[in-house]
Amino acid sequence: MARIRVLVVDDHRVFAESLAAALAAEPDVDVAAAGSGPAAVRCLERGAAEGRRFDVLLVDAELGAGPPGAAVARAVPDDAEGAEGAVDGISLVAGVRRAQPAVRTVVLAEKDDPRRAALALQAGASGWVAKDCSLQRLLAVVRGVLRDETHLPPALLTGVLRELTEVRKHRTDSERLVESLTPREREVLRCMVAGLGRKAVAERLFLSPHTVRTHMQNVLGKLGVHSTLAAVALARRAGVGPARLGEGPLSGLAGDVVERGGQPA
Numbered sequence: 001m002a003r004i005r006v007l008v009v010d011d012h013r014v015f016a017e018s019l020a021a022a023l024a025a026e027p028d029v030d031v032a033a034a035g036s037g038p039a040a041v042r043c044l045e046r047g048a049a050e051g052r053r054f055d056v057l058l059v060d061a062e063l064g065a066g067p068p069g070a071a072v073a074r075a076v077p078d079d080a081e082g083a084e085g086a087v088d089g090i091s092l093v094a095g096v097r098r099a100q101p102a103v104r105t106v107v108l109a110e111k112d113d114p115r116r117a118a119l120a121l122q123a124g125a126s127g128w129v130a131k132d133c134s135l136q137r138l139l140a141v142v143r144g145v146l147r148d149e150t151h152l153p154p155a156l157l158t159g160v161l162r163e164l165t166e167v168r169k170h171r172t173d174s175e176r177l178v179e180s181l182t183p184r185e186r187e188v189l190r191c192m193v194a195g196l197g198r199k200a201v202a203e204r205l206f207l208s209p210h211t212v213r214t215h216m217q218n219v220l221g222k223l224g225v226h227s228t229l230a231a232v233a234l235a236r237r238a239g240v241g242p243a244r245l246g247e248g249p250l251s252g253l254a255g256d257v258v259e260r261g262g263q264p265a
C-alpha cells in the first residue's frame with residue numbers, strides 16, 4: 001500500500017496535534033506536525049534530504065496572523081538556518097510551490113473568505129477546506145489533490161472566480177498602461193522596479209540625472225500614478241521584472257527606492 005506523508009502546519013498546537021493524531025489513525029497515512037512556517041520549512045527540507053518527501057501540506061490560513069503574502073521571500077530560505085521570522089500561510093504555500101513543486105498544499109480555514117482563497121490558489125494551493133469539516137471529507141481532499149484535483153467548497157466557488165477575474169482585469173489594465181511607455185521609459189521603469197533611485201538609474205543608463213528625472217515623471221504620468229512605489233506595484237502586476245543588476249556599471253547595486261514628496265529622488 002502506497003503511504004501518504006502529510007505535514008500539518010498550524011500555530012495552534014492543540015489543533016495541530018489533534019488533527020495529526022486523527023490522520024495517523026489511517027492505515028496509509030504518515031503524519032508530522034509543525035507549529036510555524038519556519039518549522040515547516042525545516043521539516044520539508046529534512047524530509048527531502050532523507051529521501052522521505054512529504055506529499056501533502058495542510059496549512060492554517062491564519063498562520064502567523066500576518067498580511068497575506070507578506071513573507072514570500074522568507075517562506076523557503078536559501079539555507080535551513082535562515083527561517084526564524086514569521087511566515088504567513090499564503091507565503092508558505094508560495095514558497096513550497098517554488099521549492100518543492102511536487103508537494104500539494106491544502107489550506108485549512110476557520111471561515112470562508114473568497115479573497116484569501118483566491119490568493120491561496122494563485123500561490124499554488126490545491127485546495128481550501130473548512131477546519132470544522134469531517135475527517136472523511138479532509139481525507140477525500142488529501143487523496144484528491146494527489147490526483148491533481150483542485151478542491152473548493154461550493155459556496156466559495158463563485159466568489160473565488162470573481163476574485164480571480166478581477167485580478168486578471170487589473171493585470172490586463174496594467175499591461176496596457178505599460179505598453180504605452182517608450183522603450184527607454186520601460187528601461188527606466190525596470191530600474192525603478194529594481195529599487196534604483198534617480199542617480200543610480202542615470203549611471204546605469206548613461207544618462208544625465210535631469211533626463212532620468214524627466215523619464216521618471218513621464219512614466220508616472222503615463223501609468224496614472226503619483227509615486228514611484230505605486231508605479232512599481234503597477235509594473236509588478238503587469239509582470240515587469242527588475243533590471244538585472246549584475247551587468248553594467250552598477251553591478252551588484254540594489255539600493256532602496258527613495259521618494260521625496262511622492263516624486264522619485
